[in-house]
Amino acid sequence: MTLLYGEVEEELRAAVRGLLADRCPPASVLKRVESDPYDPDLWKTLAGEIGVAGLLIPEQYGGAGATASEAGVVLEELGRGVAPVPFLTSAVLATRALVAAEAGELLAGLAEGRTTAALAVSFAASPYAPWRGSSVSVDGGTLSGGVSGVAGADVADVLVVPVGGELYEVEGASVEVVPSLDLTRPVANVTFTGASARLLGPCDLAEVLRHGAGLLASEQLGVAEWCLETTLAYVKERHQFARPVGSFQAIKHRLADLWLDVVRAKAAARAAVADADAVTVAVAQSWNAGVAVHAAEEALQLHGGIGMTWEHPVHLYLKRAKASEMAFGTPGDHREALASLADLPGPA
Amino acid sequence: MNEADIKDRVSAFLAANDPSDRPAFLRARYDAGLAWVAYPEGLGGLGAPRDLQQVVERELAHTPQLNTGVQGIGLGMAAPTILAFGTQEQKSRFLRPLWTGEEIWCQLFSEPGAGSDLATLGTRAVRDGDEWVVDGQKVWTSGAHHSRWGILVTRTDPDVPKHRGMTYFICDMHAPGVEVRPLRQITGEAEFNEVFLTGVRLSDDLRLGEVGEGWRVAQTTLMNERVAIGGAPVRRGGGMIGPVLDTWREHPELRTHDLHQRLLALWVETEVTRLSGARLREQLVAGQPGPEGSGMKLSFAKLNQALSGLDVELRRDLGYDDWTFRRSEDVDFYGRGAGYRYLRAKGNSIEGGTSEILRNIISERVLGLPSEPRIDKDVPWKDLPR
Numbered sequence: 001m002t003l004l005y006g007e008v009e010e011e012l013r014a015a016v017r018g019l020l021a022d023r024c025p026p027a028s029v030l031k032r033v034e035s036d037p038y039d040p041d042l043w044k045t046l047a048g049e050i051g052v053a054g055l056l057i058p059e060q061y062g063g064a065g066a067t068a069s070e071a072g073v074v075l076e077e078l079g080r081g082v083a084p085v086p087f088l089t090s091a092v093l094a095t096r097a098l099v100a101a102e103a104g105e106l107l108a109g110l111a112e113g114r115t116t117a118a119l120a121v122s123f124a125a126s127p128y129a130p131w132r133g134s135s136v137s138v139d140g141g142t143l144s145g146g147v148s149g150v151a152g153a154d155v156a157d158v159l160v161v162p163v164g165g166e167l168y169e170v171e172g173a174s175v176e177v178v179p180s181l182d183l184t185r186p187v188a189n190v191t192f193t194g195a196s197a198r199l200l201g202p203c204d205l206a207e208v209l210r211h212g213a214g215l216l217a218s219e220q221l222g223v224a225e226w227c228l229e230t231t232l233a234y235v236k237e238r239h240q241f242a243r244p245v246g247s248f249q250a251i252k253h254r255l256a257d258l259w260l261d262v263v264r265a266k267a268a269a270r271a272a273v274a275d276a277d278a279v280t281v282a283v284a285q286s287w288n289a290g291v292a293v294h295a296a297e298e299a300l301q302l303h304g305g306i307g308m309t310w311e312h313p314v315h316l317y318l319k320r321a322k323a324s325e326m327a328f329g330t331p332g333d334h335r336e337a338l339a340s341l342a343d344l345p346g347p348a
Numbered sequence: 349m350n351e352a353d354i355k356d357r358v359s360a361f362l363a364a365n366d367p368s369d370r371p372a373f374l375r376a377r378y379d380a381g382l383a384w385v386a387y388p389e390g391l392g393g394l395g396a397p398r399d400l401q402q403v404v405e406r407e408l409a410h411t412p413q414l415n416t417g418v419q420g421i422g423l424g425m426a427a428p429t430i431l432a433f434g435t436q437e438q439k440s441r442f443l444r445p446l447w448t449g450e451e452i453w454c455q456l457f458s459e460p461g462a463g464s465d466l467a468t469l470g471t472r473a474v475r476d477g478d479e480w481v482v483d484g485q486k487v488w489t490s491g492a493h494h495s496r497w498g499i500l501v502t503r504t505d506p507d508v509p510k511h512r513g514m515t516y517f518i519c520d521m522h523a524p525g526v527e528v529r530p531l532r533q534i535t536g537e538a539e540f541n542e543v544f545l546t547g548v549r550l551s552d553d554l555r556l557g558e559v560g561e562g563w564r565v566a567q568t569t570l571m572n573e574r575v576a577i578g579g580a581p582v583r584r585g586g587g588m589i590g591p592v593l594d595t596w597r598e599h600p601e602l603r604t605h606d607l608h609q610r611l612l613a614l615w616v617e618t619e620v621t622r623l624s625g626a627r628l629r630e631q632l633v634a635g636q637p638g639p640e641g642s643g644m645k646l647s648f649a650k651l652n653q654a655l656s657g658l659d660v661e662l663r664r665d666l667g668y669d670d671w672t673f674r675r676s677e678d679v680d681f682y683g684r685g686a687g688y689r690y691l692r693a694k695g696n697s698i699e700g701g702t703s704e705i706l707r708n709i710i711s712e713r714v715l716g717l718p719s720e721p722r723i724d725k726d727v728p729w730k731d732l733p734r
């Protein structure tokens with residue numbers, strides 16, 4: 001197991017970073033968040049030309065058969081850019097469920113970047129509470145009930161729904177986007193009223209969510225890195241009291257501590273993609289989710305008044321960080337899980 | 349050289365040497381190049397990749413081991429400095445007994461007036477023919493009481509700014525004029541000492557590096573010190589968290605909800621710190637040393653203090669194992685009782701560069717933040733405000 005990045009990963013990173021710098025700098029993300037946050041053209045290029053959509057799809061279904069290591073690097077870059085594309089929701093979460101269900105036909109479409117899928121699961125569900133937010137039941141060939149807080153559903157061509165231990169493809173669901181804390185990854189309420197459902201295969205939802213949680217740690221790392229780097233650049237240049245504010249020790253020490261948190265978030269993220277056992281994932285989530293939030297909060301504070309404006313992109317990162325702190329389990333949920341996973345039982 | 353070659357060498361070595369004679373076995377291990385395999389041939393190594401060291405350690409785990417508690421300064425600080433700056437004669441003379449532990453080393457850097465600001469030190473060395481005469485006082489010198497040699501930084505030119513007028517020596521701790529007095533620590537015992545140097549004569553061949561280059565040589569020592577203090581590999585659940593976990597698991601009656609939350613958070617932080625240590629070592633092996641090194645000691649100190657504090661609280665132990673004022677045998681962060689570990693860990697954020705100084709170093713050298721305005725850089729040492 002290595003915690004370093006390989007050559008292939010660095011190439012992939014460079015491709016994604018270059019594209020994002022060109023096509024979706026934070027200022028243009030900001031411009032579209034209130035009207036139409038998702039950027040379908042950008043996604044088309046990322047999915048099709050760079051080929052990120054098929055990374056986690058086995059070759060037999062037309063994918064690249066890559067590993068979580070490569071997907072993690074893509075997520076770092078997407079986090080860095082708070083890029084409004086459905087990679088995590090379609091190419092990680094829904095893909096994982098479809099691969100397990102051996103839904104070859106649907107996967108072929110995803111791998112080519114022709115279609116995008118969403119898994120009807122709440123973003124606030126976790127490997128330990130996989131059904132949080134879901135009230136779906138199946139009766140004959142139809143579904144009823146609903147799921148709240150589903151990310152990526154509004155831009156998905158294919159909606160797949162876990163019910164019990166099975167995965168269904170559903171048509172005719174109602175998807176209603178609600179105002180969301182994270183402007184760059186809005187969530188929707190999905191409801192089914194006798195929607196027709198096609199059984200695809202088995203689904204271990206807790207496993208799918210654990211996989212998502214492990215990879216989310218990489219996105220959180222990217223968010224934290226952008227916040228740290230942007231803040232460093234700002235405090236080097238911003239002068240008060242005839243000095244750069246970054247020369248004041250109170251600020252330097254805060255940033256040194258933040259850097260150390262981010263260094264450890266990188267190790268945790270790489271461990272979680274290299275060996276996604278339950279302990280490593282819980283460790284990475286309980287650390288990285290908090291580091292991303294802390295980095296965004298420090299970034300805001302150290303930018304002063306400008307950090308509080310709508311115009312400056314730091315709030316996009318704060319909102320992304322805070323919303324993803326709740327995604328796939330809060331840091332507290334993961335620590336609580338470690339009590340049994342790592343044999344650290346609580347009081348009787 | 350690969351893993352299989354190294355294993356062959358180790359088995360050939362084991363076939364020819366008897367581990368029951370510890371000193372002879374360790375000398376032979378050094379001569380076979382199996383001491384520190386990344387060092388050059390003839391100096392205890394094979395010029396092999398660093399990561400093969402762990403293969404050797406695994407294969408020789410059942411044979412006599414070094415006493416890292418006593419040899420820490422020699423192995424972690426003196427050796428890399430001698431390797432980088434020593435003459436061929438110095439390397440051949442000093443490295444072998446340093447590694448086998450037949451000669452113990454101490455670090456004569458800090459002075460009463462020069463701690464964090466090491467470069468302000470005032471211990472004078474004055475040339476006298478082929479010798480140098482050293483006068484001054486060092487303090488907090490760990491293990492000076494059993495040391496044969498010390499790494500010593502002195503002032504040789506008071507007329508130039510402080511960073512430029514220093515020279516680095518190997519100090520003969522048995523030379524006339526070297527006096528070592530124990531300093532009692534908060535743990536009761538005396539691990540460190542004051543060292544008085546009065547008219548100590550050191551021959552010029554004990555000088556390490558050029559005259560006036562002492563700061564550069566000392567930087568090598570200090571960089572290695574930080575890695576040595578925070579960078580050792582640990583297994584999951586090893587290090588300071590080990591004894592806490594033992595108590596936690598063996599004594600369910602001591603658990604509370606509050607302690608549980610804090611333990612889980614510290615367990616996670618220990619684990620991510622362990623992982624970044626592993627990542628750092630991988631980077632070193634791959635020849636891409638990252639700045640992460642300077643951060644390891646900072647996290648190590650913080651975690652050791654938090655965990656040992658939690659341990660005392662968890663045990664509700666009002667006792668203490670031993671307050672006797674005696675000279676310590678070695679440096680041990682993880683041994684003895686919880687009270688001792690709690691008190692000893694307080695030193696972790698002071699020794700080898702305080703946590704404040706480490707944050708300065710990270711923010712300036714790693715993050716590129718500007719330094720605070722300084723008044724001491726271009727003034728001759730003798731004119732500095734004191």
Ligand SMILES: Cc1cc2nc3c(=O)[nH]c(=O)nc-3n(C[C@H](O)[C@H](O)[C@H](O)COP(=O)(O)OP(=O)(O)OC[C@H]3O[C@@H](n4cnc5c(N)ncnc54)[C@H](O)[C@@H]3O)c2cc1C
Nearest residue numbers: 455456457458463464488489490695698699700701702704
């Ligand atoms: C257990 C132990 C073992 C030791 N062993 C050795 C040894 O073997 N050999 C040896 O040479 N030394 C040894 N030391 C000494 C150690 O390196 C020094 O104590 C340390 O460098 C701090 O120096 P000082 O004690 O003079 O504190 P000071 O430098 O006076 O610091 C006092 C306080 O001010 C802070 N401070 C100082 N400068 C700044 C700044 N620029 N910005 C912000 N804060 C600042 C410090 O962080 C500290 O909190 C040992 C110390 C301990 C505790």
